[in-house]
Amino acid sequence: MARAATPEMILVFRGTHQVLSAEKQLRKGGVPMRLIPVPRHLTSECGLAIRIPLAERDRAREILSASRLSPLSAHLSLGDGGYDLTPF
Amino acid sequence: MAEAVSAAIRRAGNPGRSGHVLSIRSARDLFSARERLARLFGCEDSSRFVFTGNATEALNQAVKGVLRPGDHVVATSVEHNSVMRPLRRMEEGGVRVTIVPAGPDGVVDARDMVAAFRKGTRMVVMVHASNVSGALQPVGAVAAAARRQGILTLVDAAQTAGSVPIDIPSLSVDLLAAPGHKGLLGPQGTGFLYVREGVPIIPLTEGGTGSRSESDRQPEFFPDALESGTPNSVGIAGLSVSLAWILRKGVESIRRKEVALVSELLDGISGIHGVRFFGPPDPSARVSPVSFVVEGMDPSEVGWRLEKGAGILVRAGLHCSPNGHRTLGTFPTGTVRVSPGPFTTRKEVARFLTALRKIRNLPS
Numbered sequence: 325m326a327r328a329a330t331p332e333m334i335l336v337f338r339g340t341h342q343v344l345s346a347e348k349q350l351r352k353g354g355v356p357m358r359l360i361p362v363p364r365h366l367t368s369e370c371g372l373a374i375r376i377p378l379a380e381r382d383r384a385r386e387i388l389s390a391s392r393l394s395p396l397s398a399h400l401s402l403g404d405g406g407y408d409l410t411p412f
Numbered sequence: 413m414a415e416a417v418s419a420a421i422r423r424a425g426n427p428g429r430s431g432h433v434l435s436i437r438s439a440r441d442l443f444s445a446r447e448r449l450a451r452l453f454g455c456e457d458s459s460r461f462v463f464t465g466n467a468t469e470a471l472n473q474a475v476k477g478v479l480r481p482g483d484h485v486v487a488t489s490v491e492h493n494s495v496m497r498p499l500r501r502m503e504e505g506g507v508r509v510t511i512v513p514a515g516p517d518g519v520v521d522a523r524d525m526v527a528a529f530r531k532g533t534r535m536v537v538m539v540h541a542s543n544v545s546g547a548l549q550p551v552g553a554v555a556a557a558a559r560r561q562g563i564l565t566l567v568d569a570a571q572t573a574g575s576v577p578i579d580i581p582s583l584s585v586d587l588l589a590a591p592g593h594k595g596l597l598g599p600q601g602t603g604f605l606y607v608r609e610g611v612p613i614i615p616l617t618e619g620g621t622g623s624r625s626e627s628d629r630q631p632e633f634f635p636d637a638l639e640s641g642t643p644n645s646v647g648i649a650g651l652s653v654s655l656a657w658i659l660r661k662g663v664e665s666i667r668r669k670e671v672a673l674v675s676e677l678l679d680g681i682s683g684i685h686g687v688r689f690f691g692p693p694d695p696s697a698r699v700s701p702v703s704f705v706v707e708g709m710d711p712s713e714v715g716w717r718l719e720k721g722a723g724i725l726v727r728a729g730l731h732c733s734p735n736g737h738r739t740l741g742t743f744p745t746g747t748v749r750v751s752p753g754p755f756t757t758r759k760e761v762a763r764f765l766t767a768l769r770k771i772r773n774l775p776s
Contacts, residue, residue: 338623338624338633338636339621339622339623339624339633339635339636340427340439340442341442341443341446341635341636342633344440345443359436361430361431361432362431371428371431371622372436
């Protein structure tokens, strides 16, 4: 399957507080990101997720693990609207 | 604060229940309030601050969520009913309760508290400052001794949060409850419970959290573990704004102002024949609520006269702490309570003292 034009990664967290904490830390660390509704086919969560450029994965991982905010799961965004589970 | 509440109620939006803009905005209100609470109380992890409807709910959660039959708990004789009633309920279920009497000034001796620890003591509960006498309690010394013996400390900070600097980590406190509408200057219907990481606690209320929706089991991570159902996000939006104001102003500066006003109040009351205040005479050993009685006059009569004669609103009678009143010898008649806050002026204190002199038929 073809990848999105700019490869992106979706990070899913345990709860809303953890998503917003991660957002705060990533913004502080200068990682470009967007808060998005959790895509339905990823989990049954009714909350939020974070989308970052795939190229930012290492920086994001470093920032989030320093803040003890590891995501529950990470997903690669595919061009056709699908997602691949990926290690973070 | 009122404008923030108004804006939030007009905007609506249920936090953590959806990914749309209004839900996110509401979730951000909760997040910012939580972050500000953490900053105010010297904590790094804001997820350990759980919102409740008031301090009473927070105290019930702490007492009933931690204590189990067979556990022993130590509390002071000046606890509010929001601690005493849950403790008495737990006592019926097999929790053993020791109440340590405070002195005539309303202060409990830390050594007496520690001496009451025994095998099986699970928790010590202390009001940080009495809502009747205003007396600050030696929470730091007791909590440190409790920590050394593996005993949990629950602090009722209803009279001190936002008025007295509190650094939770250096106080060795495991659980701390406070309302949003007193010293934190937020709206009614808000409050919080701080739970240190690692403290085992069972939620009193379980249900929808917006997380782990695939599971019919309550999540164990914070704050979701203890926050079920739609929260008072409108009130918390107001609380968040109040907290920002307090952080800008500084609790130390609020404390200095309140100590100065209490000092004037106590000096003034001492100079009025037939009026007596309770609690420590040293303003730095107490907080703002000042309880007093007028000789030969029912407290409710004093309250009524202050309102009708000078437009000053006070609380009169028993202040939800029968044991606190027994300690001071003011049970069952109670006291009149006046509480200068961060927005009270010296002029208002002077006006109150003039009204009090008038009640005693003394020249103003």
